[in-house]
Amino acid sequence: MSGAGGKLKLYFDLMSQPSRAVVIFARVNKIPFQERQIALRKLEHLDDEFAKVNPFKRVPAMEDGDFKLLESGTIMRYLADKYLSSEQQFWYPKDIRLRSKVDEYLDWHHLNTRMNCAEYFRNRFLIPLIKQRPVDMKKLEFFRKAADKTLAEIQSYFLADRQFFLGSKVSVADLQACCEIAQLSGCGIDLASKHPELVQWMKRVREASSPHYDEATKWIYSTGTKMRHLVKEAKFDEGCSD
Ligand SMILES: N[C@@H](CCC(=O)N[C@@H](CS)C(=O)NCC(=O)O)C(=O)O
Numbered sequence: 001m002s003g004a005g006g007k008l009k010l011y012f013d014l015m016s017q018p019s020r021a022v023v024i025f026a027r028v029n030k031i032p033f034q035e036r037q038i039a040l041r042k043l044e045h046l047d048d049e050f051a052k053v054n055p056f057k058r059v060p061a062m063e064d065g066d067f068k069l070l071e072s073g074t075i076m077r078y079l080a081d082k083y084l085s086s087e088q089q090f091w092y093p094k095d096i097r098l099r100s101k102v103d104e105y106l107d108w109h110h111l112n113t114r115m116n117c118a119e120y121f122r123n124r125f126l127i128p129l130i131k132q133r134p135v136d137m138k139k140l141e142f143f144r145k146a147a148d149k150t151l152a153e154i155q156s157y158f159l160a161d162r163q164f165f166l167g168s169k170v171s172v173a174d175l176q177a178c179c180e181i182a183q184l185s186g187c188g189i190d191l192a193s194k195h196p197e198l199v200q201w202m203k204r205v206r207e208a209s210s211p212h213y214d215e216a217t218k219w220i221y222s223t224g225t226k227m228r229h230l231v232k233e234a235k236f237d238e239g240c241s242d
Pocket of ligand 1: 015018058073
């Protein structure tokens with residue numbers, strides 16, 4: 001029922017990894033919300049009007065009546081507690097141990113998956129295209145290695161040999177992680193050769209969030225392919241082996 005009435009408003013851009021997680025989560029769980037698309041490429045996040053919702057000028061953001069909230073992980077947890085039925089509660093379980101495991105990942109996410117994967121993406125594609133200059137290989141190599149380590153840690157610690165982080169059921173932690181990592185695979189970065197189990201897990205997260213995962217993620221696959229092509233065409237990627 002996204003786009004319909006109701007007092008819940010989500011501000012997002014589907015090109016943004018944390019925005020995608022929030023929107024997919026709300027749509028999969030049929031939480032009614034009004035869409036407020038904020039186009040980053042048009043710098044709409046810098047508008048004064050949006051600053052009234054998020055003074056830090058970032059997406060996603062949420063308004064539920066007169067209550068405003070920032071941070072994708074926090075927004076998903078708020079929505080889960082407020083809107084999910086007991087059958088849907090597995091996304092953010094009430095059980096204190098399971099819930100703490102979701103929180104553990106969501107805290108870890110920012111300085112690991114988010115920082116390393118997003119910086120890898122920015123240095124490999126976004127910065128060369130915006131600044132019209134070759135990839136800074138030293139920086140790229142730093143974040144490529146850091147992202148690789150992060151992915152290995154997700155595999156060995158958070159996923160281990162389970163289907164999802166919590167076991168047999170998907171949670172907001174899987175979705176948050178997967179949306180960030182998809183930014184890399186959307187740009188043609190090969191994850192399968194080094195992290196085959198992670199790729200299988202991403203498929204499971206996608207299936208558990210179907211069809212909304214694909215709908216929300218298709219943009220990064222089409223734009224990512226285009227970005228890779230433009231960086232290559234401009235010969236900004238000389239020395240890149242990914
Ligand atoms: N920790 C925040 C990150 C939000 C964020 O960095 N959003 C980016 C898009 S992915 C943004 O709005 N960037 C605009 C800017 O920094 O100017 C969350 O998880 O919600």
